[in-house]
Amino acid sequence: MRGWDSLESPEKVGESHMIIVMRSSATEADIKAVAEKVSGLSFTPHVIEGVERTVIGVIGDGNKDPIKSFVNLDGVDKVYPVSKPYKLAARSSKEEDTVVNIRDIQVGGDTFVVMAGPCSVETPEQIDTAAKAVAEHGGVILRGGAYKPRTSPYSFQGLEEEGLKLLREAGDKYGMPIITELVSVDTVDKVVEYTDIIQIGARNMQNFPLLRSIGDVRKPILLKRGLSATLEELVMSAEYIMSGGNYQVMLCERGIRTFEKAYRNTLDLNAVPALKGMTHLPIIVDPSHGTGRVDLIPTMSKAAVAAGADGIIVEVHPKPEEALSDGPQALTPLMFEQLMKDLKPFVEAAGKKLVVLK
Ligand code: PEP
Numbered sequence: 390m391r392g393w394d395s396l397e398s399p400e401k402v403g404e405s406h407m408i409i410v411m412r413s414s415a416t417e418a419d420i421k422a423v424a425e426k427v428s429g430l431s432f433t434p435h436v437i438e439g440v441e442r443t444v445i446g447v448i449g450d451g452n453k454d455p456i457k458s459f460v461n462l463d464g465v466d467k468v469y470p471v472s473k474p475y476k477l478a479a480r481s482s483k484e485e486d487t488v489v490n491i492r493d494i495q496v497g498g499d500t501f502v503v504m505a506g507p508c509s510v511e512t513p514e515q516i517d518t519a520a521k522a523v524a525e526h527g528g529v530i531l532r533g534g535a536y537k538p539r540t541s542p543y544s545f546q547g548l549e550e551e552g553l554k555l556l557r558e559a560g561d562k563y564g565m566p567i568i569t570e571l572v573s574v575d576t577v578d579k580v581v582e583y584t585d586i587i588q589i590g591a592r593n594m595q596n597f598p599l600l601r602s603i604g605d606v607r608k609p610i611l612l613k614r615g616l617s618a619t620l621e622e623l624v625m626s627a628e629y630i631m632s633g634g635n636y637q638v639m640l641c642e643r644g645i646r647t648f649e650k651a652y653r654n655t656l657d658l659n660a661v662p663a664l665k666g667m668t669h670l671p672i673i674v675d676p677s678h679g680t681g682r683v684d685l686i687p688t689m690s691k692a693a694v695a696a697g698a699d700g701i702i703v704e705v706h707p708k709p710e711e712a713l714s715d716g717p718q719a720l721t722p723l724m725f726e727q728l729m730k731d732l733k734p735f736v737e738a739a740g741k742k743l744v745v746l747k
């Protein structure tokens with residue numbers, strides 16, 4: 390009977406999901422031969438290149454118990470099953486931190502990156518002024534929303550393609566890659582055309598068709614935690630993207646909904662070290678949405694560094710009082726400058742390198 394399938398046939402997990410860890414000395418040809426063998430056994434190979442070594446995820450319901458088919462192949466170090474519900478994203482699949490490359494900016498490993506800009510792109514002057522301030526004071530990636538997922542249908546919804554253009558122009562003018570949110574499967578091509586990083590917002594963390602639609606995109610993704618999502622659900626959503634072949638995923642803690650009303654959301658910094666244990670993906674903290682209060686952002690940014698985050702994403706607006714979205718949590722250029730000055734020693738104390746524009 391339809392609808393009862395999951396009770397009658399439990400999901401197949403475990404043995405059909407394996408990880409093959411290649412030696413650091415493995416050649417391209419070794420990797421290719423292993424991947425071909427995986428396909429030959431009717432599994433899908435996921436070749437995830439690391440800085441030190443490559444791992445190959447073996448995913449699917451192919452021929453049974455294939456471990457022994459791989460252990461003796463050239464270049465193979467270890468082969469083991471992954472028992473976590475998420476496979477490609479699991480730390481147990483890849484011990485090494487994933488480093489996401491955006492031009493010459495490395496996110497993950499021993500770097501700390503600052504992404505900043507307005508909540509929404511509003512006018513050419515607004516985004517230009519914001520971008521100038523971000524670049525001058527040490528931000529390296531420019532953020533700005535063009536398609537805005539607003540709680541109210543009557544609120545500003547974003548400039549759409551015009552916003553993408555303006556963000557691109559400002560990023561290019563000040564030498565920064567850009568990040569903007571994708572809210573619909575219908576606009577994937579358009580957003581990909583303009584942006585360097587695709588943001589999936591909190592409200593779309595479990596929009597599975599949207600996650601699938603970026604699996605075959607070759608641009609890094611910043612996946613934000615849903616307002617009421619568990620860490621496991623967040624990592625499972627990353628797995629959706631990775632299972633489509635896009636392994637350049639960064640996760641973002643942006644605050645969750647709790648009973649506390651003193652701030653917009655409760656920034657869950659437990660999530661940073663906890664996620665580091667669960668996954669090899671870089672973790673970014675958003676203290677702007679996480680608090681909703683400019684007075685809390687500097688402290689929580691430092692706390693994010695101490696917790697082990699790989700970067701922060703903050704909202705900066707030339708005139709927060711005139712912002713069309715999220716004004717109360719927007720830093721002025723002056724506040725951003727101060728934040729960057731204060732953050733530097735914390736980043737160094739955490740043993741990380743603050744990424745600067747070249
Ligand atoms: C944003 O970055 O402006 C945004 C809407 O974020 P979130 O999805 O975390 O609410």
Ligand code: MN
Nearest residue numbers: 508704714715
């Ligand atoms: Mn915002």
